[in-house]
Amino acid sequence: MIELDDVSMTYPDGTVAVERFSLTVPSRTTVALVGSSGSGKTTLLRMVNRMVDPTAGSVRIDGVDVATVDKVRLRRSVGYVLQAGGLLPHRTVLENVMTVPLLERRPDRAHVARRAREVLDIVGIDPARADAYPGELSGGQQQRVGVARALAADPDILLMDEPFGAVDPIVRRELQGELRRLQRDLGKTVLLVTHDVDEAFALADHVVILRERAQVAQAGSPTQIMAHPADRFVRRFVGLDDDRRALRTTVVDGVTVLVDGAGHPAGVLAT
Numbered sequence: 297m298i299e300l301d302d303v304s305m306t307y308p309d310g311t312v313a314v315e316r317f318s319l320t321v322p323s324r325t326t327v328a329l330v331g332s333s334g335s336g337k338t339t340l341l342r343m344v345n346r347m348v349d350p351t352a353g354s355v356r357i358d359g360v361d362v363a364t365v366d367k368v369r370l371r372r373s374v375g376y377v378l379q380a381g382g383l384l385p386h387r388t389v390l391e392n393v394m395t396v397p398l399l400e401r402r403p404d405r406a407h408v409a410r411r412a413r414e415v416l417d418i419v420g421i422d423p424a425r426a427d428a429y430p431g432e433l434s435g436g437q438q439q440r441v442g443v444a445r446a447l448a449a450d451p452d453i454l455l456m457d458e459p460f461g462a463v464d465p466i467v468r469r470e471l472q473g474e475l476r477r478l479q480r481d482l483g484k485t486v487l488l489v490t491h492d493v494d495e496a497f498a499l500a501d502h503v504v505i506l507r508e509r510a511q512v513a514q515a516g517s518p519t520q521i522m523a524h525p526a527d528r529f530v531r532r533f534v535g536l537d538d539d540r541r542a543l544r545t546t547v548v549d550g551v552t553v554l555v556d557g558a559g560h561p562a563g564v565l566a567t
């Protein structure tokens with residue numbers, strides 16, 4: 297479980313990125329932070345692995361204040377997935393995945409390499425690609441390797457910052473599907489940052505919509521938010537004023553078809 301307790305962050309230049317924000321992420325659930333650029337999402341995420349120390353408030357993992365935990369140990373127990381995979385270009389895929397486990401005091405290199413090949417397989421990368429360099433892979437494959445690297449030390453927690461931001465929409469949907477599968481199989485606690493509300497709705501059990509300074513506009517399950525948007529900001533943010541969300545049914549030759557506000561077909565009503 298991750299708890300952010302009344303945290304604030306003012307950067308040295310005086311920028312107030314986060315003001316009195318609290319959140320609990322129960323174990324084995326996925327929580328998404330969504331909001332426009334500059335709302336403080338990345339700052340919040342980085343507080344969990346102490347890449348940023350809050351100027352007020354505290355962050356706890358399973359009840360332990362992260363401020364009391366050694367930073368290196370913390371980063372081994374918390375996987376971090378960055379946009380575009382964040383891979384080191386001059387290291388092979390396998391070396392990239394082995395980075396964090398090799399930080400152990402006396403790592404068993406052969407064991408670490410074996411485990412790295414296993415996680416590559418879990419995320420759908422052909423282990424034959426293990427000796428390739430990141431630049432030789434497609435954007436989607438690089439993202440998968442980024443996820444593998446975060447999983448390599450078998451952390452309970454995964455932090456994901458716009459993990460699928462740099463790939464085309466089709467690959468993005470494919471990766472989202474994979475992440476849902478991983479979630480089911482591995483049961484990690486995931487804190488995800490995205491500015492794509494559809495991605496948040498597709499992946500998260502609980503969604504937090506942020507305004508500037510990480511002020512919570514609304515928090516709830518995707519269906520709760522869709523059913524009861526708190527205000528006009530949330531309505532606009534989740535696109536409830538858009539044609540594509542305003543679905544209605546129409547019957548065509550006895551089949552009930554869902555169409556959006558512009559009349560384009562969106563699907564059929566499942567029976």
Ligand SMILES: Nc1ncnc2c1ncn2[C@@H]1O[C@H](COP(=O)(O)OP(=O)(O)OP(=O)(O)O)[C@@H](O)[C@H]1O
Binds near residue numbers: 308309311335338491
């Ligand atoms: N190191 C820093 N020094 C000063 N200000 C910073 C620093 N990092 C972030 N900020 C500022 O803090 C605010 C929040 O930034 P943050 O990156 O957390 O937001 P975000 O919601 O993740 O944005 P984006 O979606 O663009 O990544 C912004 O105004 C940003 O300019």
